[in-house]
Amino acid sequence: MIPLETDSEDLPEGMPYLRETRHDPPAALLALQDRPLRRMKYYPDGAEGWLVTGYAESRRILSDPRFVTGERFVRSPTELPHFFVSSSEHVPPGFFFFTDPPDHTRLRRKITGALTLKRMKDLGPRITDIVDDSIAALRDAGSGADLMREFGLPVPSLVICEMLGVPYADRDRFQRTSNDIFDQVLPVERRSEAAAELFAYVRELVPAKRTDPGADMLSALAADDDLTDDEAAGIGMILLLGGHETTANMFGLGTLALLEHPDQLARLRAEPELMEGAVEELLRYLTVAHAGMMRIVKEDAEIDGRLLRAGEYITVAPHAANRDPARFDRPNEFDVGRDAQGHIAFGHGVHQCVGQQLARVEMRIGFARLLAAFPGLRLAVPPEEIPLRTGMFIYGVDSLPVAW
Amino acid sequence: MRIAADRERCASAGMCALTAPGVFDQDDEDGRVLVLNAEPEAGDAEEAADAVGLCPSGALTVTEP
Numbered sequence: 224m225i226p227l228e229t230d231s232e233d234l235p236e237g238m239p240y241l242r243e244t245r246h247d248p249p250a251a252l253l254a255l256q257d258r259p260l261r262r263m264k265y266y267p268d269g270a271e272g273w274l275v276t277g278y279a280e281s282r283r284i285l286s287d288p289r290f291v292t293g294e295r296f297v298r299s300p301t302e303l304p305h306f307f308v309s310s311s312e313h314v315p316p317g318f319f320f321f322t323d324p325p326d327h328t329r330l331r332r333k334i335t336g337a338l339t340l341k342r343m344k345d346l347g348p349r350i351t352d353i354v355d356d357s358i359a360a361l362r363d364a365g366s367g368a369d370l371m372r373e374f375g376l377p378v379p380s381l382v383i384c385e386m387l388g389v390p391y392a393d394r395d396r397f398q399r400t401s402n403d404i405f406d407q408v409l410p411v412e413r414r415s416e417a418a419a420e421l422f423a424y425v426r427e428l429v430p431a432k433r434t435d436p437g438a439d440m441l442s443a444l445a446a447d448d449d450l451t452d453d454e455a456a457g458i459g460m461i462l463l464l465g466g467h468e469t470t471a472n473m474f475g476l477g478t479l480a481l482l483e484h485p486d487q488l489a490r491l492r493a494e495p496e497l498m499e500g501a502v503e504e505l506l507r508y509l510t511v512a513h514a515g516m517m518r519i520v521k522e523d524a525e526i527d528g529r530l531l532r533a534g535e536y537i538t539v540a541p542h543a544a545n546r547d548p549a550r551f552d553r554p555n556e557f558d559v560g561r562d563a564q565g566h567i568a569f570g571h572g573v574h575q576c577v578g579q580q581l582a583r584v585e586m587r588i589g590f591a592r593l594l595a596a597f598p599g600l601r602l603a604v605p606p607e608e609i610p611l612r613t614g615m616f617i618y619g620v621d622s623l624p625v626a627w
Numbered sequence: 628m629r630i631a632a633d634r635e636r637c638a639s640a641g642m643c644a645l646t647a648p649g650v651f652d653q654d655d656e657d658g659r660v661l662v663l664n665a666e667p668e669a670g671d672a673e674e675a676a677d678a679v680g681l682c683p684s685g686a687l688t689v690t691e692p
Contacts, residue, residue, distance in 0.1 A: 286685055335639030335658035564646070565681055573638045575683035580641045 235263045238274055238300040238515055238538055242613060245606065246480055246509060247555065248542040252276065256543060260284075260527055265298040265536055272536035274300070278547035278567070281539045283526060286572035290518035290537055293323040300515045300538040303407040306616040307517045309414040310404070315422045317450065317457025324573060331577060333447060333458060337386070337440050343580040346382075347588065353381045354589050358596045366626040367603045375474035375623070376467065378589055382581070383466030387459060388432060388439025389425070396424055401464050405616035407514065425463060426456035462578070469511060470582050472612065472619025474589060477505045479609065479620060480557060481590075482602055487559045492594055501559035502586045507566035508557045510542035513618040516570055541567045542618075597627040628672045629691035630679070632660045638684040646681055647674035660686060 239251035247253075255261065259277020264270070275281050284290055295312060299305040307321075314321045319330035361373035380398065384391040403409055403417035429445045429452045436442035440462065444455035481488045491501050515538040524531045531537065545566045546554040552561075569576035576582070594600065602609075603624035610621040630650065632643075639658035643651035649671045652661045667675045679687040 286683065332639065332657040332659075336654075336656050338641075339639070339653040339655070339658040340641040340644045341653065564677070569640075571683050573684050575638060575640045575642075577640070580645065583645075 234271065235261070235274065236269075237264060237266055237302065238540060240301045240303070240513075240613070242611070245609070245611060246476075246483070246557070248510075248513065248540070248546060252540060252543050253546060253555075256547065259547070259549075260529060263300070263538070265300060266302050268298065270298060270536070272298070273531060273538065275537060275539045276543035276547070278544040278550035280527065281541060281544040281567055282571045284518065284537060285516065285539055285567070285570060285574070287524070287526075288324065288573075289521050289524045290531075291323045291521045292321050292518060292574065293327070294519045296517060296519070296536075298536055300517065300536075301407075303614055304411045304414075305407065305514060305517065306405060306414075309407075309411040310418055313415055313418060315418070315453065315457040315460060317454030318461055319458065320461055320574070327573060329449075330454065330458060331573075333444060333450065334440060334462065335577060337443070338578055338581060340580045343584045346386075346581075347584060349385070350378075350382055350585055350588050351592065354378055354585075354592045357381075358592060361625075362596070367624055370478055370623040370625045371471065371475045371620065372622065374589075374593065375478075376471045378474065379467040379470035379582075379585055382585060383463060386440055386581075387462055387466070388437045388441045389428065389459075389463060393424070397421060397463055398467070400424070401468050404464065405468060406614065407616055408614040421464065422456060422460050425459040426453065428459070429455050465576070465578055466581070468617050469576075470585050472511045472617050473505065473509065473582070473586060475620040475623050476509050476511060476618065477586070477590065478593070478600075478625070479602075479606070479623060480505065480509060481594075482600065482625075483606060484557050487557055488594075491559050492598075495591060497559050498587055498591050500562065502583060502590065503563040503566060504557065504559055504561055505586070505590075506568035507545045507551070507563040509618075510545045510566075510568045511618045512568065512570070512616075513540075513542045514616045515540055516574075539567075541570065597625075599627045601626050628667055628675065628689060630662060630665050630667065630675055631688050631690045632662050633686045633688075634659050636684045636686040638686070640683050642681045642683060643678040643687060646678040647671065650675045651678060 239249040256276045259280045263274035296307040357374045357377045400417040400421040432442040432445035518537045520531045520535045569579040603626040612619045637659040650667045
């Protein structure tokens with residue numbers, strides 16, 4: 224067993240989150256990769272816990288049932304209150320993101336049948352229509368239009384609304400509340416309020432879905448005798464929240480990354496068969512879920528000769544793990560031709576993103592159609608003027624003015 | 628090569644069906660793993676080995692190399 228004192232001289236004060244560049248994790252975070260599993264001080268009380276920057280270590284910890292999420296989180300890895308901190312006090316029933324097996328297993332399996340790879344591939348033609356409509360809207364808005372507003376946000380929002388059976392006309396309600404829930408700069412009280420609002424919104428839909436069901440996921444959840452209406456709403460809330468924020472930010476930041484790497488963009492245009500791999504590389508390189516995947520140690524556990532004590536916090540930094548030189552050759556280079564499979568942008572373990580196959584299909588179709596529609600796509604403003612979502616639970620850009 | 632899947636551990640992430648479509652599928656009920664070919668050979672065996680490494684829940688194992 225390696226004694227804890229080996230770390231004590233230079234214990235980091237939290238996980239660095241301020242970025243120097245638009246696409247790279249903070250340099251101060253990457254500087255901590257020399258020790259892939261290390262002690263760190265947490266906010267607000269300086270309690271010691273763990274930070275994981277290594278790829279192998281991240282996978283091991285995220286797949287180990289001794290590290291749990293179904294506890295109340297009161298500490299944050301950064302000075303900003305983490306999503307886990309603001310949310311876990313009022314976890315809606317059914318919100319399985321903050322549940323451990325066996326209940327997690329029961330709840331998650333209520334929706335996994337509707338999110339299989341096969342079903343997502345079957346959705347391809349419908350997603351293509353939605354993508355093409357959004358591309359037409361972007362074109363109509365004219366050169367200088369905001370790609371996030373016309374394309375990045377509408378595509379995944381429209382898709383998840385159709386799948387869930389949520390009226391897209393209500394998007395102002397769920398897009399604003401989702402944004403507030405994930406805005407780690409907002410006071411915790413406002414974020415808890417926003418979570419309650421989003422839950423109440425989905426909860427209102429559930430009884431109507433039972434009396435007048437459609438061929439959608441919320442109707443199936445509402446009709447399930449094994450679920451309470453609250454649980455059905457909590458599961459629906461995960462899908463609504465996770466179904467549009469993450470993919471929207473991948474569209475915005477991904478487009479920016481391609482435009483800022485003209486050689487890679489040219490290669491992808493010339494070799495469209497690279498798209499599947501390019502999407503994996505965008506996921507690895509950008510890793511928009513950058514706020515840290517948190518766990519609490521349920522029982523004392525030994526990992527790589529280190530003793531992780533019951534009650535301690537662990538934060539996995541997937542954006543650092545996806546730049547681990549021990550796993551990825553030239554990790555800080557964006558290379559659409561590399562084999563990026565195995566990245567942990569969707570997490571790892573039983574909580575690995577339940578909607579990842581949907582996200583893949585949306586991105587493959589979305590990026591392919593976007594590039595084909597606009598052969599001369601370029602930024603309409605200098606890149607340094609693009610507003611970055613540094614303090615958000617999910618990283619990305621607030622807007623992306625483009626021209627063609 | 629021989630492959631085994633533990634459907635109780637499966638988290639229905641779909642990584643196996645994505646990586647080795649000739650070897651794995653997901654059931655329609657709740658997306659859990661279905662083994663289409665427990666003794667894959669050649670290219671299928673390589674993909675199956677990748678899928679075992681990628682599986683997020685540790686549901687897949689190589690029982691015979």
